[in-house]
Amino acid sequence: MRIVIVDDHPLFRAGLRAALESAGDILVVAEVETAAAVTPAVAEHRPDLVVMDLNLPDGSGIEATRALVAETPVPILVLTMSDDDGSLLAAIRAGAGGYLVKGAARDEVLHAVRTVAGGGAVFGAQTVPRLTALLAGTAGRGGERVFPELTERECEVLDLLARGLDNRRIARRLFLAEKTVRNHITHIFEKLHVSTRAEAVARARDVGLGADRPTDP
Template identity: 70%
Template sequence: MQSEENQVRVVIVEDHPLFREGLRSALESADDVHVVGEARTLAELPGAVAAGRPQVVVMDLSLPDGSGIEATRRLAEEQPGAAVLVLTMADDDGTLLAALHAGARGYLVKGAGREEVLHAVRTVAAGGAVFGPDVATRIAALVTGGPRRAERVFPALTSREVEVLDLVARGYDNRRVSRELFVAEKTVRNHLTHIFEKLDVASRAEAVARARDAGLGVTGDEEGRGGGGGS
């Protein structure tokens, strides 16, 4: 068995006990990987990272007290030495793009085998990036010049909800959105309620961040100026 200083230090962020225990067992079955901490919630994550000083954080995205996307963003900014490997049930293009923009270095869908997860942990710990085979194909289409249709990125949204989200991401307030779409402000508010539910976000700012990650809300003449805020 390798000494601890030569092992890859990992923190697991996962709220389901059985999956967390199984993942820990799978990781620690390898001599070169050491799980130095666990977090069941976002609130527990800073303490686990501070105590364990991990090289890799294996991140679930759906947690009881918030989104792993925002946690990934904060880790990328505040703990650049801790690479985030997303391991999630979410398999939609919107979540994938949001995780990449937040700074994730790897993205696997739950169901990946033990060897695939171990390979991913080692790769991101060494400074590389790794994605499941199907994910890599989708990234090529979504990020490098392929079609970036919002309906594909956010398949749960209706075409009208995508229009509303796009305008909100441009910084329009509800009144201006209503004027642009020729609908009542109450209708706009109803659309936003449905958008928040479908995207699993708690605020307008978070919805805008998800939209911008997916390429909405930015027109050619707006790039470089930055988006204005709206409420």
């Protein structure tokens, strides 16, 4: 089984590579540090599976996953430190076949690698109840549920951003001053680790915010 590892931490990559190749039937054919290098590496090495981190120095593993799914049918297993509902739901929506949090045992990782490479789906024991609730809607679709680092007001602003509203219309909708809206957006950028409005909107839409809702005239 041919594997490409995507992670920007050399020590973690080395440990993961050793754990995978110790199984005897797995070969790591490439290690990638950036989102931009993922698609070229997959095109060159044609792996059976990509093990994807989400926090990369030049972008999100979510975007890299979405790009791969659009261009090639290679299965993707997310292995990340991100244990929040927003990242989990965004990864699944992007097309990942599995999601594990770093720290999972070697046998759990090997099982996930084989299952996802074979077309199955695997999620860590700690994520299954949350994923079930998120997809079933029993946990609600509010931004505060999938982005717990945001305040309720920040989630309202993010939702309106995802609907396509500009600052003036957001301020009008929420009965706020435009300066207050700008401050909320600055805090949203900081907390979600994004630098542009487009990135914030993409994160919001990944988890279902702003979907199928008309914008103000």
